[in-house]
Amino acid sequence: xxxxxxxxxxxxxxxxxxxxxxxxxxxxxxxxxxxxxxxxxxxxxxxxxxxxxxxxxxxxxxxxxxxxxxxxxxxxxxxxxxxxxxxxxxxxxxxxxxxxxxxxxxxxxxxxxxxxxxxxxxxxxxxxxxxxxxxxxxxxxxxxxxxxxxxxxxxxxxxxxxxxxxxxxxxxxxxxxxxxx
Amino acid sequence: xxxxxxxxxxxxxxxxxxxxxxxxxxxxxxxxxxxxxxxxxxxxxxxxxxxxxxxxxxxxxxxxxxxxxxxxxxxxxxxxxxxxxxxxxxxxxxxxxxxxxxxxx
Numbered sequence: 001x002x003x004x005x006x007x008x009x010x011x012x013x014x015x016x017x018x019x020x021x022x023x024x025x026x027x028x029x030x031x032x033x034x035x036x037x038x039x040x041x042x043x044x045x046x047x048x049x050x051x052x053x054x055x056x057x058x059x060x061x062x063x064x065x066x067x068x069x070x071x072x073x074x075x076x077x078x079x080x081x082x083x084x085x086x087x088x089x090x091x092x093x094x095x096x097x098x099x100x101x102x103x104x105x106x107x108x109x110x111x112x113x114x115x116x117x118x119x120x121x122x123x124x125x126x127x128x129x130x131x132x133x134x135x136x137x138x139x140x141x142x143x144x145x146x147x148x149x150x151x152x153x154x155x156x157x158x159x160x161x162x163x164x165x166x167x168x169x170x171x172x173x174x175x176x177x178x179x180x181x
Numbered sequence: 182x183x184x185x186x187x188x189x190x191x192x193x194x195x196x197x198x199x200x201x202x203x204x205x206x207x208x209x210x211x212x213x214x215x216x217x218x219x220x221x222x223x224x225x226x227x228x229x230x231x232x233x234x235x236x237x238x239x240x241x242x243x244x245x246x247x248x249x250x251x252x253x254x255x256x257x258x259x260x261x262x263x264x265x266x267x268x269x270x271x272x273x274x275x276x277x278x279x280x281x282x283x284x285x286x
Contacts, residue, residue, distance in 0.1 A: 061195055064218055064221070067221075125202040139236065
């Protein structure tokens with residue numbers, strides 16, 4: 001699949017089929033994630049694949065943003081201690097989040113190309129998630145990626161026109177685009 | 182862990198967990214997630230008769246649940262539409278209140 005097709009076709013999916021997600025597809029998603037760029041090449045991410053039905057249900061219960069019943073979720077965490085050791089306060093406080101977000105985007109695009117639906121959730125209780133998944137103190141849960149075969153095809157939400165969010169050379173100097181919007 | 186059928190108490194506990202985690206989330210999350218969580222809680226509460234002995238399914242609340250579940254995601258891309266949907270739901274409740282508590286007396 002063309003990259004741009006994946007970028008434009010991906011949607012946040014909130015209704016899933018019950019079919020299990022094959023392990024080899026999960027591995028492809030994770031492979032894409034860990035090839036993401038990261039500040040100072042720190043690669044602060046840690047991934048927890050949650051497929052155990054009961055555990056997933058507990059995670060769902062403490063995650064108000066987890067809508068729908070997907071058969072799998074991947075919790076993307078950052079190693080804040082590693083980030084601080086190598087990247088200092090900037091690494092710990094900003095890059096760790098940005099790096100994980102870039103890894104997640106890779107994951108989402110590959111999932112879409114593989115026919116999977118995803119939804120990124122930040123609305124979860126970090127305290128409860130850490131307790132459920134026995135996550136050590138220096139590892140911070142950043143984003144929960146819900147994964148499954150989509151049972152819906154959401155319409156694309158409106159986008160702010162490119163010309164309204166882009167300047168040419170200096171801020172607020174008009175950016176002319178031939179792209180239809 | 183084995184999956185067990187939810188009892189009324191289990192389901193009540195589940196809603197309590199949802200409310201507690203939502204309360205914490207609402208401190209940091211976008212302000213509009215507050216009404217979104219309340220609507221989601223409303224939707225979950227309407228399912229309580231399925232699990233709790235002594236409660237009967239309420240057709241009106243079922244209708245409201247269907248509207249909530251259809252419209253709640255407007256919060257993500259159409260704030261005005263989200264607000265209108267809540268207004269419509271409140272209006273339906275007001276009419277139902279009148280019907281239940283005034284017209285029957």
